[in-house]
Amino acid sequence: MPDLEELKSEVVNSQIWRSIFRGGLWSDTPRDRANHMIGNVWLHIQPAKVRKRALEWTYTWGLGGISFFLFLVLVASGVLLMFYYRPVPGLAFRDIKDLTYAVTLGKFLRNIHRWAAQAMVLIVILHMLRVFLTGGYKRPREFNWCVGVILLTLTLFLSFTGYLLPWDQLALWAVTVGTNMAGATPFLGNAGPFGASLMHMQMNNDIRFVLLGGTTVGANTLVRFYVLHCVAVPLLLGVLIILHFWRVRKDGFSAAPYGDVTEPKLDTWPNLIKREYIAAAACLLVLMVWALLVNAPLDVIANPHATPNPEKAPWYFVGLQEMLVYFDPWIAGVMVPNLIIVGLMAIPFIDPSPKGVGRYAFKERPFANTMFLMGIIMWFCFIFMGEFCRGPNFVWYWPWQSWLMQKPAPPPTWNLFGPTGVGKFPLALGLPALGLPVLAIMFLPKLIQKNLSLAKAALACFAGFVVVAFALRYGAHVPLSQGAWIVFFGTFISFFGVLIPQRHIRGLDWARYLVTMVLVVCTMGLLVKICARLAFNIKYLVTIPSVFLNV
Amino acid sequence: MSEDQLKSSASVASAVSPVKPPPSAKPSSGMSRGQFLLAGYGALAAFGAVIAGSVGRFFFPNVIYEPSAIFNAGSVKDFNSGVSLKWINKQVWVVRTSKGLYALIAICRHLGCTPNWFQDQQLFKCPCHGSVYNLQGTIIAGPAPRNLWRPHLEIATTGDLIIDKSIVQDSSPMRDEPPFFLPIS
Numbered sequence: 149m150p151d152l153e154e155l156k157s158e159v160v161n162s163q164i165w166r167s168i169f170r171g172g173l174w175s176d177t178p179r180d181r182a183n184h185m186i187g188n189v190w191l192h193i194q195p196a197k198v199r200k201r202a203l204e205w206t207y208t209w210g211l212g213g214i215s216f217f218l219f220l221v222l223v224a225s226g227v228l229l230m231f232y233y234r235p236v237p238g239l240a241f242r243d244i245k246d247l248t249y250a251v252t253l254g255k256f257l258r259n260i261h262r263w264a265a266q267a268m269v270l271i272v273i274l275h276m277l278r279v280f281l282t283g284g285y286k287r288p289r290e291f292n293w294c295v296g297v298i299l300l301t302l303t304l305f306l307s308f309t310g311y312l313l314p315w316d317q318l319a320l321w322a323v324t325v326g327t328n329m330a331g332a333t334p335f336l337g338n339a340g341p342f343g344a345s346l347m348h349m350q351m352n353n354d355i356r357f358v359l360l361g362g363t364t365v366g367a368n369t370l371v372r373f374y375v376l377h378c379v380a381v382p383l384l385l386g387v388l389i390i391l392h393f394w395r396v397r398k399d400g401f402s403a404a405p406y407g408d409v410t411e412p413k414l415d416t417w418p419n420l421i422k423r424e425y426i427a428a429a430a431c432l433l434v435l436m437v438w439a440l441l442v443n444a445p446l447d448v449i450a451n452p453h454a455t456p457n458p459e460k461a462p463w464y465f466v467g468l469q470e471m472l473v474y475f476d477p478w479i480a481g482v483m484v485p486n487l488i489i490v491g492l493m494a495i496p497f498i499d500p501s502p503k504g505v506g507r508y509a510f511k512e513r514p515f516a517n518t519m520f521l522m523g524i525i526m527w528f529c530f531i532f533m534g535e536f537c538r539g540p541n542f543v544w545y546w547p548w549q550s551w552l553m554q555k556p557a558p559p560p561t562w563n564l565f566g567p568t569g570v571g572k573f574p575l576a577l578g579l580p581a582l583g584l585p586v587l588a589i590m591f592l593p594k595l596i597q598k599n600l601s602l603a604k605a606a607l608a609c610f611a612g613f614v615v616v617a618f619a620l621r622y623g624a625h626v627p628l629s630q631g632a633w634i635v636f637f638g639t640f641i642s643f644f645g646v647l648i649p650q651r652h653i654r655g656l657d658w659a660r661y662l663v664t665m666v667l668v669v670c671t672m673g674l675l676v677k678i679c680a681r682l683a684f685n686i687k688y689l690v691t692i693p694s695v696f697l698n699v
Numbered sequence: 700m701s702e703d704q705l706k707s708s709a710s711v712a713s714a715v716s717p718v719k720p721p722p723s724a725k726p727s728s729g730m731s732r733g734q735f736l737l738a739g740y741g742a743l744a745a746f747g748a749v750i751a752g753s754v755g756r757f758f759f760p761n762v763i764y765e766p767s768a769i770f771n772a773g774s775v776k777d778f779n780s781g782v783s784l785k786w787i788n789k790q791v792w793v794v795r796t797s798k799g800l801y802a803l804i805a806i807c808r809h810l811g812c813t814p815n816w817f818q819d820q821q822l823f824k825c826p827c828h829g830s831v832y833n834l835q836g837t838i839i840a841g842p843a844p845r846n847l848w849r850p851h852l853e854i855a856t857t858g859d860l861i862i863d864k865s866i867v868q869d870s871s872p873m874r875d876e877p878p879f880f881l882p883i884s
């Protein structure tokens with residue numbers, strides 16, 4: 149029996165092997181290992197040596213690498229699916245059915261593709277969280293953070309375009325709702341503010357028409373989404389991922405050494421490469437087991453005349469769907485997502501502190517971490533509400549309530565300020581009534597220059613809102629159950645909207661302070677409206693129908 | 700050689716000569732290097748804008764193959780009091796009340812799902828975000844910002860109801876008058 153080590157060196161040092169992997173005879177010296185990294189087109193995007201800390205699982209959790217690996221799995225399984233799939237309404241659903249039931253390995257590939265896509269969305273979000281918590285967006289990595297935000301957006305868009313392709317009921321209605329939001333874009337959509345009135349937008353010339361290639365989700369839409377999903381978006385995503393990796397390296401990876409700056413670096417080959425293989429193999433194993441155990445959903449064929457009841461978006465868009473219950477489509481569907489994207493990109497530029505880069509340092513950056521975590525948790529709460537608390541007719545059902553029980557017809561909603569509202573004059577009454585609290589949240593934190601005790605101040609706010617609740621109870625017959633909502637949301641908003649910024653960012657320069665507070669106020673605004681609807685059944689706080697301004 | 704040619708060849712010679720002309724000296728064309736570059740970049744930008752605009756226009760189809768918005772809904776007499784789901788495949792409900800007849804387009808004014816008719820509660824409810832409309836098509840709860848559309852109606856000489864979904868109305872009092880409401884007893 150030949151010695152395995154001998155065999156290996158025989159192969160590795162053969163003329164054929166050496167012609168593929170450049171360099172001289174392999175004797176595993178540091179020089180060999182560095183050469184191997186530099187001389188290989190696939191590996192050379194990584195440095196030849198890395199810091200010890202960058203290798204620690206508990207620093208990156210391998211999340212960026214796993215995102216990339218999932219992208220590769222998606223490309224591979226997706227290209228295979230393309231061999232059987234025709235993007236035509238009469239055929240698409242049949243082809244997916246064939247893939248599921250008649251093509252060898254078809255079901256498995258479909259499952260892998262579906263679950264890898266869902267996992268990628270989650271992992272990319274977690275990677276963003278990791279980068280945030282370790283201060284990875286700070287100078288000089290601002291640009292790469294913004295590239296990352298675009299990667300996240302494209303990942304979501306890739307999921308969205310792929311969702312239409314099976315041409316089942318889930319597909320049709322998710323995309324009908326999604327593309328109608330484009331129709332609600334201000335100026336550019338036929339149903340958006342100033343769209344029809346000012347810009348003469350119609351069903352057949354607005355931005356939605358371009359997206360659909362028609363006035364309804366039809367054959368043209370399917371081809372457009374197919375091309376976007378299979379060619380345009382993956383290509384763009386691939387190019388940007390390469391840019392992302394390049395900048396990770398050029399900006400210097402954030403993992404700083406513990407104290408000792410002279411700490412020697414380790415060879416990338418095999419230290420990092422080994423870990424990458426382990427992560428990829430573990431990930432593939434999980435995916436394969438998942439794909440063997442759970443089948444990708446396929447509803448009945450798309451029917452443009454009947455919507456499933458309730459209709460739910462894929463989980464990562466359910467938070468958005470839940471927002472659409474409370475706000476007009478141009479706010480929830482257009483302004484909120486765009487503000488989130490712009491807000492994320494603004495983060496490196498509004499946080500000038502160089503503290504806490506390269507480690508999870510909650511104490512050094514309490515404001516940034518508190519607010520970011522609050523935002524992410526809030527978003528997942530919205531997802532929970534939409535996913536688990538909404539039943540038939542998208543009515544609120546607690547998770548333990550049976551959907552078979554029909555809920556009574558909801559009471560008609562009402563407006564606070566507006567021609568059809570209780571306070572008739574939206575400009576004279578509504579503007580100050582809403583504008584003053586907004587201004588207070590905007591400016592109070594910077595104007596109160598005292599060191600407040602967070603606990604005492606929060607308690608004072610809480611007590612204040614309790615007094616308000618009782619005053620409303622005895623002054624205006626508002627039941628205490630509704631008062632409790634005021635107490636909860638009032639305290640929450642004073643805490644995160646005023647007290648936390650007052651404590652931590654009142655020293656920020658005005659420009660950065662104001663941009664930060666605009667984002668904070670918008671986030672708190674979401675909560676105000678949700679409270680107004682859930683507790684008081686208010687449809688609009690202010691409505692000026694003539695200019696389509698409904699908030 | 701004419702004097703002109705002589706002059707220009709002299710300026711060429713000075714341009715290639717290693718001796719730099721004094722900074723104030725203008726090239727003979729009357730256009731500075733900066734201006735020339737600016738014009739060049741301007742032309743390039745204009746070219747790019749035209750290409751981008753044309754490709755943008757490319758994405759607006761000129762011909763679309765979609766079903767006609769007008770259809771014959773059969774004899775008016777066939778519609779009894781209440782909501783008829785007979786034409787739901789054309790995304791239309793036909794409603795007959797004691798005062799007359801109108802139709803509603805079965806597309807939610809929020810984001811386009813198809814609401815369901817609940818006979819017991821006399822309400823249309825949307826499965827996507829919970830909009831609720833009453834029998835008149837008026838939004839009474841949920842997020843839809845507008846009322847359901849009522850399409851243009853017409854009775855042909857044969858007594859058939861002709862529904863045209865391309866002409867619509869959603870606000871009173873217009874939607875309660877012909878051609879969006881037919882006062883027949």
Ligand code: HEM
Pocket residue numbers: 208210211212213215216219272273275276279282284285289292293294295296297299300303389392396400401402403492
């Ligand atoms: C397709 C999606 C993405 C892929 C494939 C990807 C991949 C990677 C990889 C492999 C790294 C190296 C370190 C690590 O694994 O954590 C990295 C670092 C980084 N990523 Fe991403 N990423 C993606 C999305 C994002 C997003 C959404 C953001 C932020 C919004 C982001 C921001 C960053 C930044 C700033 C770094 C440098 C961090 C540091 O030096 O600590 N990336 N990315």
Ligand code: FES
Pocket residue numbers: 807808809810811812825826827828829830841842843
């Ligand atoms: S589409 Fe009907 S409520 Fe949203």
